[in-house]
Amino acid sequence: MTDKYSIIGPLYDFLASLYSARQIDQCKTAMHGMIKPGMKVLFAGVGHGIDAIKAAELGAEVTVVDLSDTMMKKFNRLVSGKSFARQIRQVHDDILNVDEAGRYDIVFVNFFLNVFPEELMIRILAHLTGLAKRKGFVVVGDFSLPAGNRFRRFIQIIYWRIADLLFWLMAGNALHPVYDYAGEMKKLGLKIKTIKYYRFLFDDRYYSILGQKK
Numbered sequence: 001m002t003d004k005y006s007i008i009g010p011l012y013d014f015l016a017s018l019y020s021a022r023q024i025d026q027c028k029t030a031m032h033g034m035i036k037p038g039m040k041v042l043f044a045g046v047g048h049g050i051d052a053i054k055a056a057e058l059g060a061e062v063t064v065v066d067l068s069d070t071m072m073k074k075f076n077r078l079v080s081g082k083s084f085a086r087q088i089r090q091v092h093d094d095i096l097n098v099d100e101a102g103r104y105d106i107v108f109v110n111f112f113l114n115v116f117p118e119e120l121m122i123r124i125l126a127h128l129t130g131l132a133k134r135k136g137f138v139v140v141g142d143f144s145l146p147a148g149n150r151f152r153r154f155i156q157i158i159y160w161r162i163a164d165l166l167f168w169l170m171a172g173n174a175l176h177p178v179y180d181y182a183g184e185m186k187k188l189g190l191k192i193k194t195i196k197y198y199r200f201l202f203d204d205r206y207y208s209i210l211g212q213k214k
C-alpha cells in the first residue's frame with residue numbers, strides 16, 4: 001500500500017506549528033483535562049502524536065491508530081526513551097478496520113477528518129463514535145467553521161484552502177470546504193458539552209469540540 005504521507009509526513013508537525021503559530025498544537029490537547037489515569041483513550045490518525053504522548057503521560061491507557069508507515073515511524077521516534085505508567089498500544093491500520101465498539105472512554109479525532117471527502121468523513125466519524133463507550137466522549141479538533149462578516153469569512157476560507165491544496169498535492173487528501181464537525185456530531189446523537197476556540201491572525205481558526213454519547 002502506498003504511504004500518502006511519505007513526503008510531507010516527516011515535516012507535518014513542523015509545518016503545522018509554523019502555519020498556525022502553534023495554535024494547532026494547543027488545540028490538540030485542549031480537552032486533556034478530561035483524562036484520568038487508567039482511562040482508555042484512542043487517537044485516530046495519530047500522526048506524530050504529541051497529543052497521544054501527553055495523554056500517556058497523564059496515565060491513560062492509550063491506543064494510537066495510523067495508516068502511514070512514515071507517521072508511525074516518526075511517532076516511535078518521539079516515544080522512544082520515554083516511559084509511561086501504561087504502555088502505548090500502536091495499531092498500524094485503516095481506522096475502519098478497528099473493530100472495538102464501545103471500548104474507549106475518549107476518542108480523539110485531531111485534524112483527521114479533514115483528510116477525507118465528505119461522505120467518507122461522515123462514515124468515519126460515525127465509526128469513531130461507535131468506538132466510544134456509552135456516555136463516553138468524542139473530541140474533534142480541527143479547522144473551525146468560517147464565521148464573522150463576509151471579509152473575515154473569506155480570509156478564513158483562503159487560510160483553510162492553502163492547507164487543503166498543499167495536502168491535496170502532497171498527500172492526496174480531499175479538496176473540500178471547511179466541514180461543520182459540530183453539526184455532524186450532533187446528527188450522530190452526540191451532545192456538545194464544550195467548544196474551545198484557538199485564534200490566529202485576528203480570528204478563530206481552530207476548535208476542539210467535546211461531544212458526549214448518550
Ligand SMILES: C[S@@+](CC[C@H](N)C(=O)[O-])C[C@H]1O[C@@H](n2cnc3c(N)ncnc32)[C@H](O)[C@@H]1O
Nearest residue numbers: 045046047066067068071093094095110111112
Ligand atoms: C492530517 S494528519 C493529522 C495527524 C495528527 N492527528 C495531528 O493532528 O497532527 C492525518 C493522519 O491520518 C492518517 N490517516 C489517513 N487516513 C487514515 C485511515 N484511513 N486510517 C488511519 N489513519 C489514517 C495519516 O497517515 C495521517 O497521519
